[in-house]
Amino acid sequence: MIRSPLLHGLLAVVLPTSALAAGVRIDPHADLLYRQALTLLEQADNQNTSFTLKTSTTDQDLAQQGQALGRTLAPAVSLLKKAVELDHPAAQYRLALYYITYLPAAQIPAAACPLLEASMGQGFAPAALGIENWCPNYSRSEYRTALESVPNLASLYAPYYPQPAVRLLCHREQPQGLAMQWGRQRDYQAEVYRLLASADPAQSKAYWQKAVDINGCIAAQRRLASNHY
Template identity: 70%
Template sequence: MAPACALADDSPIDPHADLLYRQALTFLEQAEAQSSGFSLKASTTDQDLAQQGQALGRTLAPAVSLLKKAVERDHPVARYRLALYYMTYLPASQIPEAACPLLQDSLAQGFAPAALGIETWCTDYSQSSAFARDLEKIPALAPRYASYYPQPAERLQCNRQQPQGLAMQWGRQRDYQAEIYRLQGNLYPGQRQVYWQKAVDLNGCFAAQQQLLSRHH
């Protein structure tokens, strides 16, 4: 893996920020394992759930702290993962204010997964010409992010499987590029079929395929 700081780009990723991000990942992976191990059996008591929640909180606290430090140093992927944390654990009414600035900055730096959070939570921005411009930049900046995948998302529309409970859906870089084409199809009605076909060609994008089929009937 080439170090991110070695990539030729206007604003290379700060190596110290990258170290903080990688440290945060260790805790995020532990939290992922804990949350996927949550038991919702009939015998699970409120006390059990509370204890599981507290244990998860103890794992997530250092992750959030490290992500915030990486964000202070402009790390685009840390911005996304911190926003994803807010999207998962904050009350819905607080999510746009907490997550949207992080998502918009991450996407402006060319990190594709942020676009999905924007689609769900940042309605004004998702209709803007700035959003459309950011989506167009993603393929050119893709090489700098190759080593950061797979990445989790709340919901991958191109994926046929529905996420279960707190579980995230994980996507490869090409899965997220297919999502970008799907979004571009939504933004540009005149070129809709071209973009949706690109999404289908890239990873068999289920949502785009359904749209194309329904238009042919």
């Protein structure tokens, strides 16, 4: 795909200096694909909620519900994959989250970790939680560097929130059943500080305090109260 010099010039103006310095570029076509996928993912979420509220749970009903959900998710996944081919960090995360949600546990690391690591490498905070749970082989030094880059990219990623996660330890509201938790940017920033506290014992108290300051992180409050940093 050919892009005009004018478009590149406009992107250079729009993207914050910190993002450009970090080498993060979001392809505009990838962003369009990602936004189209979000519309379908939202429809799938609404379908899933509707299915949960229904009282009928016969095998036929469950099969029909699964087929309907699959018809909605399939084009969304296709769009996410196309955005991933263009290295879109939010699309990488959402495709990984799809694999985490729908694949058997044994298949998740191979499918999701390359996506999570690529997203985290661009400083997209939500990917950090998936890496924590599923990707023990990810370089700890690269992980630490990526975590530290998150605050510098806050302006670039602000339009991409809220984002879903399986579990946010710093979120005040507990997850209900199999439903995802949706976090704002500051919620994920608190999670990053929580993870940095675990990665850097010497500075853990300061990081726990930052997590508390930014969203009142319950997990961090408990650690500070216990004096176990």
